[in-house]
Amino acid sequence: MEVEDWSINQILEKTKLTKEQIEEKIKKKIEEFPALTREAAIRSVATDNGVILIRRDYKVSDITEELNHLNLRCKIMRKFEAKEVNLRGGKSKVMNLMVGDETGQIRVVIWDTNRIAEIEKDFREGDEILIINAYSKFSSFSNSFEINIGANTLLKLIAHKETHAEADNYxxxxxxxxxxxxxxxxxxxxxxxxxxxxxxxxxxxxxxxxxxxxxxxxxxxxxxxxxxxxxxxxxxxxxxxxxxxxxxxxxxxxxxxxxxxxxxxxxxxxxxxxxxxxxxxxxxxxxxxxxxxxxxxxxxxxxxxxx
The missing domain is CATH 2.40.50.140 (Nucleic acid-binding proteins)
Incomplete structure (x- = not known):
């Protein structure tokens, strides 16, 4: 099921609105705020009617379509060396990670040079990480979906040991x-x-x-x-x-x-x-x-x- 369909179904299930009424509210929301994407308008209509639409935490096996703002807890299975590629008439640096959880493995693509430098320095194969606010897209090269790290994506190393003070603090x-x-x-x-x-x-x-x-x-x-x-x-x-x-x-x-x-x-x-x-x-x-x-x-x- 597409994320948009899932979101509308959640509104249908948790309110007395019909699908036609929901679509009309989405249309009015976009007319009121032209900068809104349809996805954001659906979320806004949902919250206006008391429905919290949050599905951000995914397993690898869930990533079978283009998703925005996804979170994934996973382990770095393989860290590939960064390489230079020709892109739009210029050179750019790209790095790939292969990550996995108990449901499968997926490639993570990083283009930002500063982020690449940090990953090269601080992230190792076998590390458990949390990817927050990434997005997925289909790659015709690999014929599969990949996770892309955007400018506002957060990568967090998950500590395997935690002090009592850290555990109690948050x-x-x-x-x-x-x-x-x-x-x-x-x-x-x-x-x-x-x-x-x-x-x-x-x-x-x-x-x-x-x-x-x-x-x-x-x-x-x-x-x-x-x-x-x-x-x-x-x-x-x-x-x-x-x-x-x-x-x-x-x-x-x-x-x-x-x-x-x-x-x-x-x-x-x-x-x-x-x-x-x-x-x-x-x-x-x-x-x-x-x-x-x-x-x-x-x-x-x-x-x-x-x-």
């Missing part, structure tokens, strides 16, 4: 299981919910209201910035909500510009952050309410030794 999203417990997580912001970016509260009783407080009217109302997003640590994901000054700090991590115009970039996982948060339960589902947030450098060097 939680995996899959380890967030207790309500009202504080957690520190690190991951990519893969999506921002662009509806309802402000909430209105009554300053007297603190109640969240639509237009006015049932008890105190509209004389003591205040607007609070509220940004909801999805954070993905490469293995799993969850919703995280930023309020007030924390929301302002979070937005300051991104490029300047209108929030809605950031949808494409942020949905592509370009921003990595560290979040201190409390787990809260809404309708029986745990999510995070952020207390603090700060950016994280996701260069290859800074990621060595992390899990």
């Amino acid at each position: 939680a995996r999203i899959s380890q967030i299981t207790e309500e009202n417990k504080s957690y520190k997580v690190r991951g990519f912001i893969t999506r921002i919910f662009t509806n309802n970016t402000f909430i209105i509260r009554c300053n007297i009783c603190g109640k969240r209201v639509d237009e006015k407080c049932d008890i105190h009217g509209d004389k003591a109302l205040s607007k609070t910035l509220m940004i909801s997003a999805v954070i993905d640590d490469g293995l799993s994901s969850t919703k995280v909500t930023f309020f007030d000054r924390v929301a302002e700090k979070f937005l300051g991590l991104s490029k300047e510009g209108d929030l809605r115009q950031k949808l494409n970039d942020i949905s592509f996982g370009l921003y990595q952050v560290e979040v201190e948060a409390v787990a809260k339960s809404f309708n029986g589902i745990l999510s995070l309410t952020a207390r603090d947030v700060k950016p994280v450098d996701y260069s290859v060097d800074s990621s060595k030794g992390e899990t």
Whole structure:
């Protein structure tokens, strides 16, 4: 099944929308934001209707079509020497890795010269690695699908030994299981919910209201910035909500510009952050309410030794 079909089916299954209604919403979303790809528009329609479409973690055997923003945990089976090739009238450097997991093997192609130098220096055959935010494409040369490392792809060496301090410092999203417990997580912001970016509260009783407080009217109302997003640590994901000054700090991590115009970039996982948060339960589902947030450098060097 194509990713687009899978995404639309997820919306069909989890909402009361018909396929025709979904297509109409996709069309309107693209008309509203012409820069959106159809894939990003589908994701936006899904999040507008409470459906989180995240399938980022793949096995080698899953990579049978062109995919964007894929994650793969694998082992380097073979590291080939980089070589120069003629490309568009000039010379370029390319390097290949053969990686594998329990389901098979696949070729990884790297064109960036700086990334090639880092891999030559720091990555060895037998190393276990995490590939985050790569893409796959069909190669007519090998007659198979390959993984390509883009400018925003993260390669992480997976440490086989971890100190207790490192283990206790950050939680995996899959380890967030207790309500009202504080957690520190690190991951990519893969999506921002662009509806309802402000909430209105009554300053007297603190109640969240639509237009006015049932008890105190509209004389003591205040607007609070509220940004909801999805954070993905490469293995799993969850919703995280930023309020007030924390929301302002979070937005300051991104490029300047209108929030809605950031949808494409942020949905592509370009921003990595560290979040201190409390787990809260809404309708029986745990999510995070952020207390603090700060950016994280996701260069290859800074990621060595992390899990």
